Amino acid sequence: MTREERREALVAAALVVVEREGLGGASARAIVAEAGMPLGALHYAFASLDHLLAATLDAVTDQERLAAEAPISAGVDAGLEATLAAGLDAYVSLLVARPARELAYLELMLHASRDRLDLPPAPGRYERSYGLVAALLEEAAAATGCTWTTPPPVLARHTVAMLDGITTTWLADHDDQAAHASARFLAASLAARSLKED
Amino acid sequence: MTREERREALVAAALVVVEREGLGGASARAIVAEAGMPLGALHYAFASLDHLLAATLDAVTDQERLAAEAPISAGVDAGLEATLAAGLDAYVSLLVARPARELAYLELMLHASRDRLDLPPAPGRYERSYGLVAALLEEAAAATGCTWTTPPPVLARHTVAMLDGITTTWLADHDDQAAHASARFLAASLAARSLKED
DNA sequence: GCACCAGTTGGACGAACGTCCAAGTAGGTG
């Protein structure tokens, strides 16, 4: 097993542990046990536990929880707002069905953000999310014959923010209906920044 | 010193520690040291460390980080959207100036939410935030001669969600301008749910 | 077949953790 394979396996195991037991339970021993590795393997693949957790955050950011939005399957007949609402609703449904994963993501993200509170911005980290969502927004507009009056990258950041907020809020109150309502509010607010082409 | 005073002092100390060192650094010893108390005082006032952290979350929810929105000082001449934007921008400015406090709040909230992942909703916890924001929305509408076309409590939850998301997103990318842009996006989206009275 | 080396392992180590409790203290009562 190469070192890179070992790193990937540890990252996958770390994500499972954080999802199941929370960041507080993500100890070196718990993670290597999940990966079926001896304890020493961690410091052979990573300099420290914190390095592993940072790599785990990068991995989960990459594989993109927002990929759930991907199915922009509705066509021209549905309209832009309905198309957006369907995608955003899909994310909420995923959140309700598997909240531990979103919780794990947020825990990892907040943990990493503490180390850089006084540091300059690190644009690279969320850039990929914004780009992916921006592409989805453009795709949805194209599929419904609309154009954006605000640049998609700007709208993408608003979208990511609102989805994060929908997540934390649902985690606090477990109100499924309200979360879906917030998703539709976002869909309508985004659609207000578009024009129907003729 | 009564037990209640002791509890309050410990809660205040816990918040300071979480803000300074993060949830991971909020150990029993660190908190009692911050409070200037002996170690045993914690289990005299609280059943466990987790009970103290839960009480800390309740306290910070109560004292309401959203109180920063309070200054709805703009008048009729400014219009509803501008009034909302001013209040929301004030929150973003507070976030940028003192991110550790918002980070502490989110860490405490996520920590508490993990224990109730499989539990039924706990409406009480965020209810107060929603109510407070709803009152602010009504106040802003009244001050600018507008009426809401969507019930303020519903809009309030969307607002709290978006503010949470603006917070997590800024913590990830430290993009001040983008955070303010999201605040203005929210202000415009809310204002779209209002009518100017005549 | 022997030496060697990169890779791998599990136990050892000191520190820090949450919790508990026996001893100590202060203040009011007989």
Place this chain on the structure above:
DNA sequence: CACCTACTTGGACGTTCGTCCAACTGGTGC
């Protein structure tokens, strides 16, 4: 003054933590 109650304390306990390292493994080159 003696006593008792209620409160307060700091140390002790067993566990778990992250990290490190000496021993072990299987391979390859001589």
